[in-house]
């Protein structure tokens with residue numbers, strides 16, 4: 001089943017052609033790699049898919065619905081892992097997950113259950129009580145991913161989730177993505193590391 005379709009997408013910032021007429025689609029269960037050097041337009045593309053900014057031209061549909069006209073068609077089904085770490089350093093890991101879980105509409109026992117599940121997946125269960133400011137860079141990256149998994153999204157979009165971390169943490173993240181995909185999650189994965197994209201993606 002086709003989940004997302006992007007057709008002739010364009011976004012210009014004055015005379016900078018940030019995204020210049022790209023088209024692609026993703027089937028349910030695929031891992032799509034968006035590969036490109038700094039400034040290629042990856043984050044801009046992702047911002048349009050996540051309905052954070054509007055395209056200048058082109059059409060994006062999610063399950064056949066135009067997401068520019070109906071942003072809610074994708075919003076509830078989407079997990080978004082931003083390129084910049086979006087966590088509160090003065091809160092603990094658990095408090096950060098609680099915050100993001102509530103933002104995604106979870107509460108009570110369901111929220112507790114999801115925090116337990118997600119911290120297991122990202123491997124930070126034993127550090128949930130610690131403040132994020134005391135986490136290593138790799139742990140912060142993992143928590144940043146965990147925040148987007150709490151509501152069990154159908155599609156997760158990850159913007160360079162392995163920047164600035166060691167090979168071991170990177171391997172952990174890549175294997176987590178493969179594991180989530182095995183459980184049925186569709187993934188859009190942005191990177192400028194060709195070997196990462198080669199390792200996990202079905203389509204580039």
Ligand SMILES: Nc1ncnc2c1ncn2[C@@H]1O[C@H](COP(=O)(O)OP(=O)(O)OP(=O)(O)O)[C@@H](O)[C@H]1O
Nearest residue numbers: 013016017018036037038039040041042043044045
């Ligand atoms: N809000 C903005 N205003 C003006 N120019 C912008 C804006 N956002 C992005 N750009 C420009 O658009 C181009 C694409 O940027 P974008 O952040 O999408 O690239 P990227 O592929 O994500 O790069 P990186 O690998 O460095 O994260 C760049 O030239 C950038 O300077």
Ligand SMILES: [Mg+2]
Nearest residue numbers: 042043083159
């Ligand atoms: Mg970027």
